[in-house]
Every structure is written in structure tokens, then in C-alpha cells.
Amino acid sequence: QSVLTQPPSVSGAPGQRVTISCTGRSSNIGAGFDVHWYQQLPGTAPKLLIYGNTNRPSGVPDRFSGSKSGTSASLAITGLQAEDEADYYCQSYDNSLRRVFGGGTKLTVL
Amino acid sequence: EVQLLESGGGLVQPGGSLRLSCAASGSTFSSYAMNWVRQAPGKGLEWVSAISGSGDNIYYADSVKGRFTISRDNSKNTLSLQMNSLRAEDTAVYYCAKASLWFGELMAQYYFEYWGQGTLVTVSS
Numbered sequence A: 001q002s003v004l005t006q007p008p009s010v011s012g013a014p015g016q017r018v019t020i021s022c023t024g025r026s027s028n029i030g031a032g033f034d035v036h037w038y039q040q041l042p043g044t045a046p047k048l049l050i051y052g053n054t055n056r057p058s059g060v061p062d063r064f065s066g067s068k069s070g071t072s073a074s075l076a077i078t079g080l081q082a083e084d085e086a087d088y089y090c091q092s093y094d095n096s097l098r099r100v101f102g103g104g105t106k107l108t109v110l
Numbered sequence B: 001e002v003q004l005l006e007s008g009g010g011l012v013q014p015g016g017s018l019r020l021s022c023a024a025s026g027s028t029f030s031s032y033a034m035n036w037v038r039q040a041p042g043k044g045l046e047w048v049s050a051i052s053g054s055g056d057n058i059y060y061a062d063s064v065k066g067r068f069t070i071s072r073d074n075s076k077n078t079l080s081l082q083m084n085s086l087r088a089e090d091t092a093v094y095y096c097a098k099a100s101l102w103f104g105e106l107m108a109q110y111y112f113e114y115w116g117q118g119t120l121v122t123v124s125s
Helices: none
Strands: A008-014 A018-023 A036-040 A047-050 A064-069 A072-077 A086-093 A099-101 A105-109 B001-005 B011-012 B018-025 B036-040 B045-051 B058-060 B068-073 B079-084 B090-102 B106-114 B119-123
Touching: A008 A018, A018 A086, A018 A105, A018 B090, A047 A064, A047 B106, A072 A086, A086 B045, A086 B106, A099 B045, B001 B090, B001 B106, B018 B036, B018 B090, B018 B119, B036 B068, B036 B079, B036 B106, B045 B068, B045 B079, B045 B090, B058 B068
Parallel strands: A008 A105, B011 B119
Antiparallel strands: A018 A072, A036 A047, A036 A086, A064 A072, A086 A099, A086 A105, B001 B018, B018 B079, B036 B045, B036 B090, B045 B058, B068 B079, B090 B106, B090 B119
């Protein structure tokens, strides 16, 4: 059971917009800890996608955006492309300063 | 950019030990914190341990506390994870990850900026 809750799967057609939620509680996201997102393409290591709730590292397309409100965060992907098919993970902290992950969301591009 | 290369994975019997290594290049190793993150087959990511740049501050997940020991040798740009009393549930791909600091409103927090390719640890008889 992951500390942060994500939907197991989401899907969308090419060109569409999808969102992936990451729900925490008052001991992690709700306590004010920030959220970071990672993309894991099939058979590869995770890659940083969003840090500090909304910031994209150099090289990440602006089709990817993040937001945070209250005890939850969201990752939005616009203009969906076939190469976006991957697993996505959110990550934050909890009050004991442990780094915590969501269970991951598998994005399928129809 | 930082390059990370893990090694040391393999098959080990329950109760056995294994030592993982992560060789870093491309930046000043001693200036940044490092982490181990694992992923059981077909499962999600699980943070395992973290160590500060100097090695003075160390953190563990409850699931490995007392069994795993993280360390670093800044003279050799190497991160290590000594794993003892291994259990079947420790079976996973183990990634080393460079941590970068984010200055949030609440406090400074680390995120995982660069990842190695991972090394597979299988605990089975």
C-alpha cells in the first residue's frame, strides 16, 4: 500500500489531454511538502519529469505540467503522443522526512 | 550531467548478504546527496535509503532499517549499499539516484534528479 495514492491506469487518444492525480494526507502533501513526478518508459530507469510541483527540467516538453493543491497534486499531459506511453510516479516527503512515492500510473495511448 | 552505474546485483539465498555499488561521474560527487530506490518486479518505486554529501546524515526506510547500511567514498566517487539478512521481499531492481535540493515553502526537500540503470537483486533459495 503506497503512501501516496495514484490511479492504476489512465488512457487517452493521441492529441488529447490526460491528468494523473496524486492524493496524500495531512502528514505529507497536506503538511506542505512538495511533489515531484517521474516518467518510467518500459524497461528503463525512471526519469525526472517535474520537480517542486510545477517545474520542468531542461529538455522536458511543455506538454507536461504539474500542480498542487491541498493534499493532492496532478500531472497533466496535453497533446498526447505515442511516446508518452509509460508509468508515472509522484513523490513527496512525510513528517518523518521519509521520501514517499505513489503507487504509479500506467498511461496508455490509444 | 551526472552518470551513475550500479553493480553488484545477483542471486542470493534468504538470510544472505550482498553489497551494491554505484559509480558516479560528471560532477563533484561529494557536493550532493545520494539515494537508493528499489522496484520489485512489476511493482512501483520504493525509496530505500539516503546519505548526505559528507556522509554525516543517513536515513532508511523502515523496511530495511537495521539490515541495510548505506555509505559513500567521496575519494572514489562511489556509493554503496550493504544488504544483510536478505528476505524474498527484498527482490527488486535497485537504482542509485542523485538527489537535488528544492527549496519549498515548508522546507528544503530533495528530489531524484539523475538515476542509474539499476541492478537486479534476487533473493531466493
